[in-house]
Amino acid sequence: MSANSVNISVETTCENQIREIGYDGTELYQPPPTLSESLAKCAARIDFSKTSLDDLKKEEKSATEAEESRDKDGNQFQESLWPWDAVRNKLKDAFTEICVLSDVISIAKDKRYLVLDPLLEDGDDTKPIVQVYSRKKAISQAAQVLLGGAERLRNAHSEQRSRNISDFHIELLRLRQNWRLKKVSNAIIGDLSYRTAGSKFNMSGTFEVTKAEELADDDQLQGQNSSSSSSSTANGMPIKAASALRVIVPAELQGVAYIKVITQKDQEDLCSAQVNLMGHGPNITAQVGVWQKTLEFAQNVLFCKELFAQLAREAIQLQAPIPHVVIGNQIRATLLPNIQLIISLCHSTTFDSSQPAPINDHDHVLEHSLHQLLREVHYKNSHHPFPHPSSAPLGPSKKRMMAGPMAADRETLMDMTKSQTILEQIIAQAQHIFMRKRTQYVLDTLARDVKDPQIVSHWNAMNSPTMSCVKINIVTHGYDAIGRTSLVIHVKERSLKCICRDGRVMRLSYEPQELRDLILCQINSHQISCLVSLARCMAWTVLSNSNHLGIGKVEPLGNASSCLLASPNGDRMIAVQIRCDPQIDVKVYIAKSPRQDFFPNPLVPEKLWENLGGSFKEVRFDKIEGKSFLNKMEFLMASLTSNTA
Amino acid sequence: MAMASVSSARESLQHALTNRFLPNLEYLLQGSILDSAVEHLMHRLKGLCDNVDTSPEPFHDLEVCMSLRQPNSNQPLLLRVRRAMDRDAPMQMRYLGQPEVDQRRPTLVRSCMDCACTNGILDFLTEMGFRLEFEYLAKGYMFRKGRMKITVSKLIKIVHGKQQDMANEPISQSYIVELSVVAPTGQENVGEEMRVFAEQLKPLVQLEKIDYKRLGPMP
Numbered sequence: 001m002s003a004n005s006v007n008i009s010v011e012t013t014c015e016n017q018i019r020e021i022g023y024d025g026t027e028l029y030q031p032p033p034t035l036s037e038s039l040a041k042c043a044a045r046i047d048f049s050k051t052s053l054d055d056l057k058k059e060e061k062s063a064t065e066a067e068e069s070r071d072k073d074g075n076q077f078q079e080s081l082w083p084w085d086a087v088r089n090k091l092k093d094a095f096t097e098i099c100v101l102s103d104v105i106s107i108a109k110d111k112r113y114l115v116l117d118p119l120l121e122d123g124d125d126t127k128p129i130v131q132v133y134s135r136k137k138a139i140s141q142a143a144q145v146l147l148g149g150a151e152r153l154r155n156a157h158s159e160q161r162s163r164n165i166s167d168f169h170i171e172l173l174r175l176r177q178n179w180r181l182k183k184v185s186n187a188i189i190g191d192l193s194y195r196t197a198g199s200k201f202n203m204s205g206t207f208e209v210t211k212a213e214e215l216a217d218d219d220q221l222q223g224q225n226s227s228s229s230s231s232s233t234a235n236g237m238p239i240k241a242a243s244a245l246r247v248i249v250p251a252e253l254q255g256v257a258y259i260k261v262i263t264q265k266d267q268e269d270l271c272s273a274q275v276n277l278m279g280h281g282p283n284i285t286a287q288v289g290v291w292q293k294t295l296e297f298a299q300n301v302l303f304c305k306e307l308f309a310q311l312a313r314e315a316i317q318l319q320a321p322i323p324h325v326v327i328g329n330q331i332r333a334t335l336l337p338n339i340q341l342i343i344s345l346c347h348s349t350t351f352d353s354s355q356p357a358p359i360n361d362h363d364h365v366l367e368h369s370l371h372q373l374l375r376e377v378h379y380k381n382s383h384h385p386f387p388h389p390s391s392a393p394l395g396p397s398k399k400r401m402m403a404g405p406m407a408a409d410r411e412t413l414m415d416m417t418k419s420q421t422i423l424e425q426i427i428a429q430a431q432h433i434f435m436r437k438r439t440q441y442v443l444d445t446l447a448r449d450v451k452d453p454q455i456v457s458h459w460n461a462m463n464s465p466t467m468s469c470v471k472i473n474i475v476t477h478g479y480d481a482i483g484r485t486s487l488v489i490h491v492k493e494r495s496l497k498c499i500c501r502d503g504r505v506m507r508l509s510y511e512p513q514e515l516r517d518l519i520l521c522q523i524n525s526h527q528i529s530c531l532v533s534l535a536r537c538m539a540w541t542v543l544s545n546s547n548h549l550g551i552g553k554v555e556p557l558g559n560a561s562s563c564l565l566a567s568p569n570g571d572r573m574i575a576v577q578i579r580c581d582p583q584i585d586v587k588v589y590i591a592k593s594p595r596q597d598f599f600p601n602p603l604v605p606e607k608l609w610e611n612l613g614g615s616f617k618e619v620r621f622d623k624i625e626g627k628s629f630l631n632k633m634e635f636l637m638a639s640l641t642s643n644t645a
Numbered sequence: 646m647a648m649a650s651v652s653s654a655r656e657s658l659q660h661a662l663t664n665r666f667l668p669n670l671e672y673l674l675q676g677s678i679l680d681s682a683v684e685h686l687m688h689r690l691k692g693l694c695d696n697v698d699t700s701p702e703p704f705h706d707l708e709v710c711m712s713l714r715q716p717n718s719n720q721p722l723l724l725r726v727r728r729a730m731d732r733d734a735p736m737q738m739r740y741l742g743q744p745e746v747d748q749r750r751p752t753l754v755r756s757c758m759d760c761a762c763t764n765g766i767l768d769f770l771t772e773m774g775f776r777l778e779f780e781y782l783a784k785g786y787m788f789r790k791g792r793m794k795i796t797v798s799k800l801i802k803i804v805h806g807k808q809q810d811m812a813n814e815p816i817s818q819s820y821i822v823e824l825s826v827v828a829p830t831g832q833e834n835v836g837e838e839m840r841v842f843a844e845q846l847k848p849l850v851q852l853e854k855i856d857y858k859r860l861g862p863m864p
Binding site: 382383384386387388389390391392393394398401402404405406 | 668695696699702704706708725727728729731732734735736737739759760761762763783787789792794796798827
């Protein structure tokens with residue numbers, strides 16, 4: 001201790017807080033906190049969740065500040081009963097947290113139930129104002145793009161040809177509704193072939209769609225068009241100010257085509273076939289009216305080409321008794337002797353109607369049939385039957401599927417693979433049409449020529465392309481109830497089948513004379529059978545009748561039919577003979593009994609032999625009154641019936 | 646007329662196998678879709694597949710799986726017999742082999758033999774010693790695209806003792822979608838073709854190859 005130092009004693013104020021002031025002024029002091037109490041107070045202030053010293057300092061500062069303000073205010077309560085309670089709770093919480101943390105870490109280390117993944121680092125929290133600025137910039141860029149597009153549209157709209165531009169898009173929409181389109185780089189390519197419908201033809205049917213150019217530049221651009229349209233790959237066409245749209249079809253599909261089908265008779269020379277030029281000249285045809293028509297015509301050309309190619313291939317492969325001939329764009333097939341079917345592909349790229357008219361009429365029905373047949377081939381190519389049950393293999397037809405379980409033999413399986421080609425089918429149909437026409441002609445001429453029994457033919461309304469039926473009734477006018485002969489004729493491709501009422505079936509060939517002869521024979525037997533029925537009505541007895549008399553000259557056509565009638569009281573006899581050689585020829589004879597010219601003579605002395613009946617005398621049948629054969633016979637029988645018993 | 650030499654059935658089968666035109670491999674992709682979404686899938690398939698005008702083709706089949714314990718091996722021989730309930734068609738018997746273990750292939754590949762048979766097949770198999778393993782009804786629609794067959798079907802559990810179809814309850818609230826091709830061996834691009842098609846059906850249905858071993862043994 002130095003002499004100059006001053007002793008400073010530091011003392012606490014030692015003032016305790018006043019707890020209570022009595023009425024008499026005495027002050028009751030709060031006893032100062034004991035050591036344990038002060039320790040408790042200090043310990044309570046420790047916050048175990050704070051780790052760094054800075055935090056602690058801050059805490060202290062704020063705590064002391066709070067305490068000072070609280071001290072200034074006044075009373076300070078000691079709330080907890082047990083001062084260490086808070087401390088204990090805080091320690092316990094801390095312990096629990098540490099335990100959990102250690103558990104989690106041990107589980108995570110095991111990596112079986114819990115895996116720790118690194119978190120993506122959060123970007124620094126930028127200030128909101130920066131975000132606002134960046135968003136504003138982005139939105140303004142987007143707005144610029146939209147405004148630019150809107151400006152373009154507005155300009156396009158406000159131009160003179162605003163109508164035509166919208167036409168392009170609307171027309172493109174309509175085109176898309178009808179045809180398959182696809183965008184390839186700059187150009188729009190379409191497909192008009194039948195490939196998706198099942199066709200296997202390898203000619204491409206692609207077309208190109210562009211905006212139509214202005215009229216002033218037409219020639220120049222048409223030159224460009226023709227050079228670029230020969231190949232149907234994508235070309236970037238210069239798109240000028242547009243009107244409607246234009247389609248460019250490949251050169252080989254331009255123009256109009258159809259398949260001409262002609263049935264010709266007696267064409268001797270084959271070399272005079274009409275061969276149409278296919279016209280690969282300059283691109284004269286522009287648009288045929290609207291684009292729809294152009295595309296339809298082009299599609300039709302493609303279809304006709306496919307059809308003709310298929311027919312030509314079959315014509316060469318098939319082996320017919322008279323071989324088919326393929327010349328240029330014509331196919332000749334023989335239907336019947338001297339009758340030929342000529343199928344030609346007529347493709348015209350010019351539109352002048354200076355072509356000569358065909359020799360015979362073009363048969364629209366057969367052309368339509370050809371189209372249908374090819375479509376059927378397409379359909380069969382694409383539509384295969386679905387397997388039932390669903391685990392069965394895809395592909396085999398229903399018959400093939402049944403062939404296994406139903407134990408089909410080799411023959412049946414081979415038959416399943418056979419199918420008729422288009423050419424065979426169309427030849428069959430053409431033959432049938434021809435047979436039908438011929439049959440109709442024969443029946444109609446007979447009906448016209450033969451007046452006496454009437455020949456009525458009823459053709460079936462429903463028939464197939466290769467078979468028709470006709471029912472023929474032979475009646476005599478006025479005597480319908482007496483008798484009617486009917487027969488059914490099935491007209492097939494090269495033959496006829498005739499079924500008579502009595503069950504006889506006759507097969508006739510394609511010669512018309514055979515049918516004529518048949519009908520004449522039927523007329524014969526009709527007359528006789530009606531006569532027989534008529535005689536019964538008139539009470540005459542039918543002694544005999546025959547359909548095949550073997551008497552007289554040998555006829556080219558069958559035999560005569562005959563009938564022998566006797567009057568009710570037996571005194572007259574009528575004999576009728578009908579021949580058709582070739583006209584129907586009726587001979588009627590009458591006999592009287594007893595005979596007038598019987599005189600008994602030494603050889604035949606008795607008188608009773610006069611009853612044997614006399615000789616037959618011919619009647620001049622054509623002079624007898626009567627509208628028809630039966631009518632005349634009726635009158636004859638009536639006149640010969642005598643009153644006497 | 647030349648007569649072809651008559652060969653035995655065994656020879657023809659051998660010939661078909663060596664020349665690789667007998668289809669004996671099935672390539673399969675499977676997936677499922679909830680009932681609520683199946684209409685969208687049907688619409689999509691109708692647009693993607695062949696023959697828009699006639700699709701979809703409904704079917705209603707009963708499949709019965711028969712098994713025969715073999716003395717030599719642990720695995721029983723399984724044969725599936727399928728019958729169309731809604732129309733008159735022969736029953737189909739099918740043998741499916743074990744799937745090929747090949748991770749690189751995008752589809753499940755297993756050997757498959759189909760055969761049409763008469764109605765007495767179930768009795769015949771029972772007489773041979775086969776026993777019924779399981780059976781179920783499959784009712785749905787089928788589509789085709791080229792050689793691929795796509796079926797969308799609901800599997801229905803058969804409750805014995807009840808006659809009506811109404812009584813049979815579906816196994817789940819979803820439809821099973823299967824894409825399959827049956828082709829001879831040696832065709833390389835079948836799997837690729839199927840995978841490309843399956844891509845077009847995402848995200849409606851995820852068609853993938855299902856590893857049967859991971860599903861566990863059959864009960």
